Amino acid sequence: MTRKRREALAAYAFLAPDVLGLLVFVALPMLLAFAVAFYKVDGFGGYQFVGLGNYRLMADDAQLLDSLRITGIYVLAFVPLAFLVSLGLALLVRDHFRGIGWVRASFFLPNVISLVVVGLVWQFLLVDKQGAVSGLLRPFGLEDVSLLGTPQLALATYILISVWFVMGYQMLVFLAGLKDIPADLEDAARVDGAGRWQRFRYVVWPLLRPTSFFVLVNSTIGAVTGLQAFDLVFVLTRGGPARSTSTVVFYIYEQAFTFNNVGYAAALTTLVVGLLVLCTGLMFGLTRGGRFSED
């Protein structure tokens, strides 16, 4: 066996557990969901083939449209906000200063906590009148404001908590991207008289394209299907108040586990996957997949 072949085999061996995991826990369930979408499932083992019946139901489902609208608002607010905050933090902690390790760790800390715990902590902080946040708002005469109990505020609150949760992870990704930028390029720009903003605009920002693309796609997928799109909603508001935080993933959960409409939930899942593929494709097209212009 040639050395090249041995190396290839070793690479495949290292990849095998991940590929196997992806096949068993991602690809196979996706295929099964696609198949189940053609059945009416009663939740107790009964399957009845209905063809495209589950997809036809979507047309008259006002609550589905509502949950898609809520998810859309969430994505449009969360993705750019998380992007800007994380990039800002990464720039802030890019250069070495005394205590930088602690600062970076404190920004990253929320990300290592279980989302359920995050939800419980924020629920405690945001309790009406008795919560710490109410205490902070009291001097401004806003102690009666219920951030999680008011439909007009709950989604915004939930977006801010999500940003707080992911900012550490995205900051690290940006930091890795920033570290990859050769220092001599910035130095050259500095010598040429470029100010801080100009160096960022004409040197750093263009070279961050691949990182930005990864963060954008990853963040969008996370916002639609990720744990924060379900776990946080479930713990904080259970889709309330008055359905104002009922994201599409939460709605799918409701269909599957409250109404036992497993077939319809599977059809909704394929719809969401389709929308995500579309969104990712759109981002890929608009940013040329994060490639540099000279690629």
Place this chain on the structure above:
Amino acid sequence: MSVTRRTVLQGALGAFAAGSLLSACGNDAGGNGKDLSFWNFYGPADDKNPQSTWFGEITQRWNANNDVKVNLRYIPGKEYLNGSALQTAFQSGQGPDIFLISPGDFLRYYNGGVLQDLTPHLSEEAKADYIPGVLDTRMVDGKIFGLPMEVEPLALYYGHAAFEKAGLSEADVPKTWDQLLAVADKLTGTNKYGVLFETLPGYYQNFTWYPFMWMGDGEAVKDGKVAFDSAAAVQALKFWQDTVKGKMAPRKPLGDGGGDIGANLCSGAVAMQQSGIWSVSDLNAKFKKFEYGLTPLPLPAGGKAVTDMGGWAFVANAKGKNPEAAAKFCAWALASTDAEGVERQRQWNTVVKTNLPPRKSVQAAADKAGSFAQGALSTFAKDIVPTGKSEPRYPPEVYKAVSDAIQACQLDSADPGKAAADAAQRIDAYLKTYQGAPII
């Protein structure tokens, strides 16, 4: 053989079909039928609390005298009530042999064909021992599919200290909705609210709201037809809305919300809180120094006194490993009429937990022991229980329409008339295609 996209898809569909076939086989839980699983949200709990111990003792007692053994599986209350563990298990054909369900969730399981008929295992004496009406929501065509282990009426609890601090006395305890709004307003302050009704959407919120609709003689479904678009439903929706709109009730309570009396009433965060008879045992065990009173739920003008009687039931899985043995266990645990069986029930309903016993003999034993002679349980027995009405069994689609109406009015300033009409329309559309056991 080369692996193509087509063979992968065929394999996946084959696996799916195999799963479907396995599920369709009925007795899909596998095993030898000698070990039954009993999913519940009481025990065995780590803290070995009295309720957990009661569950442990009854299974030990059964296992000592029977070849078929019952094994408890504890699922935390939150996960059992609002999670997906039970549903996922049934969907994958691995449902437990014995489990607990509330009346509000009965139809989903009955219509799914997984509830075993318990009637053959109940003696005539046992059936006659149940308080009239208490089995109704667990019966279909005269057959009993669930045995209630308790009856849980609702009341309004209030803290003595909060009343005293606001210059109010027992005489001010509200008897009407108008009085409640006025008193709650006086009890509301910088750090506290006057009253608490559940705000989190779910079966529990609906359960606690129904009595206010019933007070005006309203129903969500009556004789199989929608009845939600009524003055009674509208005024009940408006009443809960008024408490939030007037800023005398929280939109987001502490702890586990409306059912958590320790986190809200005992902490002083609210002065009055709607809760059930189970809170008496919580208060006795964990908040001994907290002084409180309780009163029947206040009435609207011209309304009739009524409370909602909840309570969980043991049920056996008809598609489980050994449905007959599971049914026999349920009947033995809750319906035995011998001295030991009555004592077992008395312990659950008045010692380790506080409920109204669902059986006459158990009530008599509890009375003999003086359990309902004084204090909070006496108020329940004398003033509240006689006005009780069983928690209705609605399919999830009906429950959800009502839930959305409550949420929209209570927390989103929706017009109660429109919310009731919208919900009625949804319920009506669903009932036109509904095929299942009667909705009562």
